[in-house]
Amino acid sequence: MKKVLSLLLVICLSIGMMVGCSTKDADAPEEIKYADEDFMVDLSKALETRWAMNEQDQNSYEEGTDKQKELFSKWTKAELDILQKYEDEKFENSKLKELAIQYINCLKDQEEALKYVTVDYAKFSELWQTAYDSRTQLIAQFKEDYDLKVSEKYQSTLDDLLTNAQLVTEDQTEKSTVEEFIKGIQFTTESDEFGLKTCSAVVENTTGLGFKSLSLTINLLDADGVIIETTYSHVENFAPGSKAKFEFMTDKEFTSTDVNAQFYELDK
Structure with a gap:
């Protein structure tokens, strides 16, 4: 009789352990598979x-x-x-x-x-x-x-x-x-007695790049940012550390300029 009771006890303990493990596994978070x-x-x-x-x-x-x-x-x-x-x-x-x-x-x-x-x-x-x-x-x-x-x-x-x-x-x-260098160019304006404006900017080449040639497209904008005229300026042999003068003339009234590179060739 004692042997039978012992056997039943072992079986019950085993079943309890199995149920406990199953419950634990069910509650465990699913492992994420990363790619x-x-x-x-x-x-x-x-x-x-x-x-x-x-x-x-x-x-x-x-x-x-x-x-x-x-x-x-x-x-x-x-x-x-x-x-x-x-x-x-x-x-x-x-x-x-x-x-x-x-x-x-x-x-x-x-x-x-x-x-x-x-x-x-x-x-x-x-x-x-x-x-x-x-x-x-x-x-x-x-x-x-x-x-x-x-x-x-x-x-x-x-x-x-x-x-x-x-x-x-x-x-x-x-x-x-x-592009960053050109966007920083600011023009000053002088007008003659006939209303013709000469706009110029003396610029130091701080890019570390040497330009064989550099051509700018300059949009003249009104107070609302509308383009009222497009003009151009060009320099050559613009070495690093040197200064160059960009210049254009217009009879238009404008508030600001938007300057971009039309073309450039580097001295490599």
Whole structure:
């Protein structure tokens, strides 16, 4: 009888432990599966898939043809097929998620550009190149901040994209520097007895860049910001640290100016 009671006690304790564990497991929070590592692996896979297609299809199309449209679409779709799912995935690193979505959107921009291949090639080229430049800059960030890796076979291809990213960033920095410099130009006005105004500005080149030539577009604005006239001014051989005089003449009454670069050529 004692053996039977002991056996029943063991069985009851075992059942209690099982119920307790089940209750504990049911109450435990569900473990979140983050996509950070999987995305980086798939990004490498997507790039190499595209590059393999590039190698296979090179020199097999003419610019502005349906064949080019077909191949460029195939390459872009190959990446999207691998990466687009990450739009809806959870990332532990919010910055990486942001960059992932930006990259996917660049691929979509390239897809959108393809509709112009056979009807407006210049527009296609501009849109495609803009998206390509953005892609390379993002790839450079993935490489620098998240250690993007590719196989040895495609290392030189990755290096070419990183070089393009560097050039694009340098161009953007240069453009921003020039625009900020030009926006700071302020003109003073002198009027003659006939009401003709001579407007001039003596400006020091603080950009660190040497200009072979620099042409300005100057919009003359009224009090409401409406353009009442557009005029121009030009200088050449504007070295860093030197000063140049920009000047224009007008008979219009204006309140302010909006100055932009019409054209510039740097001395490199």
